[in-house]
Amino acid sequence: MTEFCLNCGDARSGRYCARCGQNDRNYRRSLGPMLWELTREAFEVDARILQTLKLLLFKPGSLSTEFSGNRRARYMSPVRLYLFTSFLFFLVVSFAVPDTVYDDALLAVETDTAEVAPAQLLSDAEIAGLKAALRPGQVHRVDDILARPEASASRNLLPMLARLVTLEYPLGPDVDSLAAPAAPLDPDPPGFLMRAFATSMVDLLHDPDVFIQRMIGNMPIAMFFLLPFLALALKICYLRKRRFLIEHLVFAIHIQTFVFLALGSALLMPGGTLGNWVRLALVVGPQVYYLVALRRFYRDGWIRTVIKGFAVEWLYLCILLPSFLVTLFLTG
Numbered sequence: 001m002t003e004f005c006l007n008c009g010d011a012r013s014g015r016y017c018a019r020c021g022q023n024d025r026n027y028r029r030s031l032g033p034m035l036w037e038l039t040r041e042a043f044e045v046d047a048r049i050l051q052t053l054k055l056l057l058f059k060p061g062s063l064s065t066e067f068s069g070n071r072r073a074r075y076m077s078p079v080r081l082y083l084f085t086s087f088l089f090f091l092v093v094s095f096a097v098p099d100t101v102y103d104d105a106l107l108a109v110e111t112d113t114a115e116v117a118p119a120q121l122l123s124d125a126e127i128a129g130l131k132a133a134l135r136p137g138q139v140h141r142v143d144d145i146l147a148r149p150e151a152s153a154s155r156n157l158l159p160m161l162a163r164l165v166t167l168e169y170p171l172g173p174d175v176d177s178l179a180a181p182a183a184p185l186d187p188d189p190p191g192f193l194m195r196a197f198a199t200s201m202v203d204l205l206h207d208p209d210v211f212i213q214r215m216i217g218n219m220p221i222a223m224f225f226l227l228p229f230l231a232l233a234l235k236i237c238y239l240r241k242r243r244f245l246i247e248h249l250v251f252a253i254h255i256q257t258f259v260f261l262a263l264g265s266a267l268l269m270p271g272g273t274l275g276n277w278v279r280l281a282l283v284v285g286p287q288v289y290y291l292v293a294l295r296r297f298y299r300d301g302w303i304r305t306v307i308k309g310f311a312v313e314w315l316y317l318c319i320l321l322p323s324f325l326v327t328l329f330l331t332g
Contacts, residue, residue, distance in 0.1 A: 003024070005017035005019065005020060005022055006022075007020050007022040008020040008022070012024065048074060048075055048076050049076050049081075051074050051075060052075045052076040052081060055075070056081075056254060056257065056258060057258070057261070059296075060258075060289045060290075060292040060293035060296060061251075061292065061293035061294070061295070061296030061297035062296060063075065063254050064247070064250050064251040064254050064293070064297050065296065065297055067247075067250050068243070068247045068250070068297075078250050078253040078254060078257075079253065081253075081257055082224075082227075082253045082256065082257050083224075085257045085260045085261055085264075086220050086223065086224070086256075086257075086260055087220070088260070088264060089260035089261075089263065089264040090219065090220050092264045092267050092268060093264075093267065096267045096268075126159070126162040126163060127142065127146075127162065129162065129165055130142060130158075130161065130162040130165050130198065130202075133165050133195050133198035133199070134195075134198060134199055134202060135199065138199060138202060138203070141202050141203070141206040142158070142202060144206060145158050145202075145205055145206060146158070154205040154206070157205060158205060161198065161201050161202070161205070165197075165198050223256070226316075226319065226320060227249065227252050227253060227256065228249060229316065229319045229320075230252040230255075230256070230312075230316050231245055231248040231249035231251075231252045232245070232248075233311075233312045233315035233316045233319075234248040234251065234252060234312055235248050236315065237308045237311050237312050237315070238298050238308065241298055251293070251297055254293070255286075255289075255290055255293060258286060258289055259286045262282045262283070262285055262286050262289075263282065263283065263286070265282050266278075266279045266282035266283050269282070290309060291305055291306060291309050294308070294309050294312075
């Protein structure tokens with residue numbers, strides 16, 4: 001009996017339709033089997049992942065070579081593999097970061113109230129200038145920080161932030177007059193970058209734990225959108241190889257996937273002498289893996305590979321570090 005594809009109506013001789021590619025799975029069934037099918041389709045854990053991990057982990061660059069040769073059916077999709085491993089990595093990172101990474105009392109400046117230098121005191125004008133750089137819903141956080149003990153680190157760092165913010169825009173011709181109760185505190189509004197910087201730094205001083213967890217949550221998105229820049233750096237350094245940008249992108253995905261697996265495993269290593277040595281190998285290993293993968297995929301000699309490898313890293317860091325700072329200061 002001939003079966004027909006429910007998507008396009010064409011005759012289907014196997015599991016997949018030859019015309020539109022839809023498989024023969026039927027989701028019109030009870031909840032339990034349907035959820036199992038959705039889970040299996042989402043993660044697609046089958047023989048392909050074993051073959052993929054075999055090449056990815058033990059033959060650097062070979063998996064990218066297979067994709068460049070259009071031999072893809074035996075392996076897991078690079079994007080799916082990257083998304084899955086990045087999800088696991090940042091999940092491990094979120095659990096590895098302690099619940100309290102910052103204690104204001106432990107970092108408190110050991111000084112008495114009488115010994116606080118005049119430069120550490122905030123004028124009304126500086127407080128108003130800092131609040132003007134924040135969103136209305138965050139103004140109360142400045143007051144919360146100011147209400148903390150004078151020996152706390154967050155309160156002692158707040159004047160530095162306020163003076164840095166007030167340097168960005170004028171507070172008026174007579175700052176002293178702004179400090180007077182009768183004078184209106186109405187500084188000019190800051191620019192977008194200074195507003196983002198001030199907002200994030202106040203968030204950091206107010207609740208560092210929440211800030212760091214939020215930043216960790218945003219990093220996977222930032223790393224994913226930076227992959228094309230790594231591919232572009234590879235394209236620039238290996239221009240004479242005449243490879244398409246998509247080939248460099250697949251290579252970049254595989255390298256970053258391995259880095260996630262290695263660093264995630266390092267975070268899960270137990271303590272002790274053996275655990276520390278294994279952790280060190282997992283942290284240093286990706287650099288060696290990267291050079292071996294470059295040599296195998298682009299087929300250059302070792303000297304050229306090392307020079308171009310560090311050139312690619314330098315170009316990528318020129319984009320990665322500013323992007324990391326942007327992620328840091330726009331986290332709020």
